[in-house]
Amino acid sequence: MTTVHKVERWLSDRPWPTRELAPTPPDARPVLGDAGLPVLGHTLSILRQGVDFGLRRYERYGPVSWISSFGTKFVTAAGPEAAQVVLTNKDKAYSQQGWEFFIGPFFHRGLMLLDFDEHLQHRRLMQHAFTSDRISAYNARVADIAAREIRLWPQQDGFLVYPALKKLTLDVATDIFMATNGETTALREAFVDTVRAGTSLIRHPVPGGRWAAGLRGRKVLEAYFRAEVPRKRASADDDLFSALCHARTDEGDVYSDDDIVNHMIFLMMAAHDTSTITTTAALYYLAKDPVWQEKARAESMAVDEVNTSTLDKLTALDLVIRESMRLVAPVPSLARQTVKDTDLLGHHVPAGTKIAVSTWVNHLLPEYWPDPHRFDPLRFADDRREDKVHRYAWMPFGGGVHKCIGMHFGMYEVKTLLHELLRTFRWSVPSGYEVRWDPTALPVPTDDLPIQLTRR
């Protein structure tokens, strides 16, 4: 541990005075917590220590506590019981407004940012883009791109695999989502800027800053999608953009042009980083565990044609991906905001409170997962199914009505990429190497994950 880490750790673990979040009615328990440093609160600890910090907060305060960070107060809902209350949202107390704070200006009216009846209506329509036939068609294109691009990767020691995967999933996204040929470079840049903006520390459009670039990127994407809608409405293409343009419920509901633009921009973001991180994490654990890598490779070698049915047979790879998503939750925390006073496991949470549901903490709690930091894919095997101990112990795709709509497609995409990699290369990392995940936004390897890549 470096001195900076030690100082940070000391600061975050100091016995900051515990206070109640708000005046609490006599029949309820208060939400306890602490503000941390003046002004900064616990922002640095969250940014630097990620899930370890979350686990220590859980130890100190239990499932429900408050914290000051990013210039505001959050109530943390950690552990499966708290996650279940928030995500099943029985008394409609929790709204998606919590996400506005992080990504609202860039992902305006994306599906995840809509609430209640309006969300339901939009989600029903979007299901048309995620039927099993559609998913099979999208995945056939993933398979083509993976086969074409992965074989061009160089055999190399120290190959930086994270940026290579990021490029690959961006190619997949532009193909499947837009089916575009021209203008791709400008669109890619706009997309990257829009996604990165949510991680700005300075959350104002300062010239030259990330926030301003994100707003500019959003404008470019809006203009592109808006101009393309009429053509897509008239086409019979099988990309996701066309699917949204043609979606129609039995009652005759369709998306407006604005809806399509907003959903497309959000979908690109929702699909891209999450798939990259999941693939990177699985690849990392396979690099460290040659036995599982060979097991997964043996299955992949027996499959020549990639489609959703053959991918379903890759059992070892499936277990590896699930375990990797447990150890590195691609979306470590889910944001909500209360729209009325409510009760969270007996604690009084007032209206207007920002909530963070700690997915990643749930994945590492020793009371649900024996030896939680060990990579052990067989936890998910039929005879163990440790994830069944609680519905919300393993929740990489969230839960409740906002559960990831792209979950099946996302899993197929990740499997297809890893399948192609297993057939083309062997890879490893030096013994003792441990990757560090930068938790500033979604977890990414701080060193881009250098691996030794050897052609088979």
Ligand code: HEM
């Ligand atoms: C493997 C990768 C993926 C992971 C780990 C993941 C994770 C998640 C999570 C945790 C949520 C819930 C957010 C919340 O409750 O606030 C979510 C929602 C969503 N995801 Fe994914 N996702 C993945 C892939 C995808 C893909 C490939 C797509 C689209 C093609 C997609 C589209 C969406 C959408 C539209 C929502 C919002 C759903 C709603 O609010 O009803 N995701 N995702």
